Amino acid sequence: MADTTRQVEKVLLSLPSPGARSPEQRAEAAAAKDTARALRTRFLDAHADAVYDGLTDGRTRSLKIAELVEAAAAAFPGLVPTAAQLASERSRPQADKEGHEIDQGIFLRAVLGSPSAGPHLMDAMLRPTPSALRLLPEFTRTGVVDTGSVRLERRDGAAHLTMCRDDCLNAEDDRQVDDMETAVDLALLDPQVRVGVLRGGEMTHPRYRGKRVFSAGINLKSLHAGGISLVGFLLRRELGYIHKLVRGVLSEDDGTGTWHTRGTEKPWVAAVDTFAIGGGMQLLLVFDHVLAASDAYFSLPAAREGIVPGAGNFRLGRHTGPRISRQVILQGRRIWATEPDARLLVDEVVEPGDMDSAVERAVERLSAPAVPANRTMLNLAEEPPEEFRRYMAEFALQQALRLYGEDVIQKVGRFGGGAS
Structure with a gap:
């Protein structure tokens, strides 16, 4: 494995940077990479469990994905990219990267696809973050934490998470994901919180100044600049x-x-003002009660962006049925809150001025003591953990491949100044 990786690196070093290669040089680089990737795939098909057990001391240690790929790079040279290779990639725009994350995708597909290693890794990802554990005493005492991109406030037993990236219409990047996980952990860990609420804050964007916006999805400007990572974001x-x-x-x-x-x-509870695009719409599929302003709309522009919309392919059809999910994901259909089909996505459509009171009513309904147990059983029935794990195993590789597709690189170049 290590020898093959060194041979690939020798080929790549003999060529110009990826963005400057001729079609023939791109083909030469792709052929070298494909040889190594086929070898990695065969190795992991046979040894994924042994590799994972070695990295986690027989599954006695919980390593999150970022920690796992770092440990694998050190223990199994050539299996996944090194820290130095990834650091070099992070400094480049998407069009000028070698695509080393695809090798992480190969590794993580094998681990997540394993019936023994996969569930252990999924559990590791459900552990609270160090930042949440550090901030928990402050939050339980004051009921307020502001991370910059997310403001968390506890009011009358409800944790209100407000997405505050007013500069980019709450388009998500690595920072937003980090802050959202911290806020979600705090809401779940605080014993004074019974219900969580997610809503977008007021924007300063000229087109939406003073209006609340739920989410514009993935930050395409960050993707174009090379700032959206497979492990740290997707x-x-x-x-x-x-x-x-x-x-x-x-x-x-x-x-x-x-x-x-x-x-x-x-x-x-999710409260959607103005729109929920891409990742914003994906979020709605996991909420227990979704409110939408009467002028809001929803879309998953995966075909335009060229990537896989997270677990949207796994969840959307369970809400809407296969025909609508294909219209939305494959053809870019936009659904307005007032359309009849929107009732498959949202529970209530309210006038914009009535959203605050609608949120209060939803929180009150979901505060009943038996709600948590029943939602647990509903989620087990509607989204079996093993089915979700198998989906995420294939997603790890397919999304990595899409990140480096020529069509994606061209499209994010055009959308580089904004979000979607």
């Missing part, structure tokens, strides 16, 4: 805070009464 987002919205945060049994549950789950 996989952490799905297996981190979004999965925690579904399953809760996983805690250790400390012998004081946590024996009856693997973690802490709570019901969630």
Whole structure:
């Protein structure tokens, strides 16, 4: 493995940077990479469990994905890219990267696809973040935490998460994902919180100045600049805070009464003002109650962007049926809150001025003691963990491949100044 990797690196070093290569040089680089990737795939098909057990001391240690790929780079040279290779990639725009993240995708598809290693890694991703554990005493005492991109406030037993990236219409990047996971963890860990609420804040963007916006999806400007990573954004987002919205945060049994549950789950309300595009629409599919302003709309422009819309392909059809999910994902259909089909995505459509009171009513309904147990059982029935794990295994590779598709690089170049 290491020898093959060195041969590939020798080929790549003999060529111009990726963005400056001729068609013939791109073909030469692709052929060298394909040889190594075929070898990695065969190795992992046979040894993924042994590799994972070695990295986690027989599954006695919980490593999150970023920690796991770092450990794999050190323990198994050539299996995944090194820290130096990834650091070099991060300094380049997307069009000028070698695509080393594809090798991470090969590795993570094998690990997540394993019936033994996969669930262990999924559990590791449900552990609370160090930043949340650090901020928890402050939040339980004051009821307020502001991370810059997310403001978290506890009011009357509800944790209100407000996305505050007013500069980019709440388009998500690595920073937003990090802050969202911290905020979700705090809401789940605080015993004074019964229900979580997610809403977009007021914008300063000239077109939407003074208006609330839920989310414009992935930050295409960051993607164009090379700032959207497979591990730190795309996989952490799905297996981190979004999965925690579904399953809760996983805690250790400390012998004081946590024996009856693997973690802490709570019901969630989403309030959509103006629009929920891309990743914003994906979020709605995991909430227990979705409110939408009467002038709002929803879309998943995956075909335009050229990437896979997270777990949207896994979840959307369960809400809308296969025909509408194909119209939305494959053909870019936009659904307005007032359309009949929108009732498959939202629970209530309210006038913009009535959103605050609608949120209060939803929180009150979801505060009943039996709600958490029933939502747990609903989620087990509607989204079986093993099905989600198998989906995410294939997503890890397919999304990595799409990140480096020629069509994606061209499209994000055109959308480089904005978000979607």
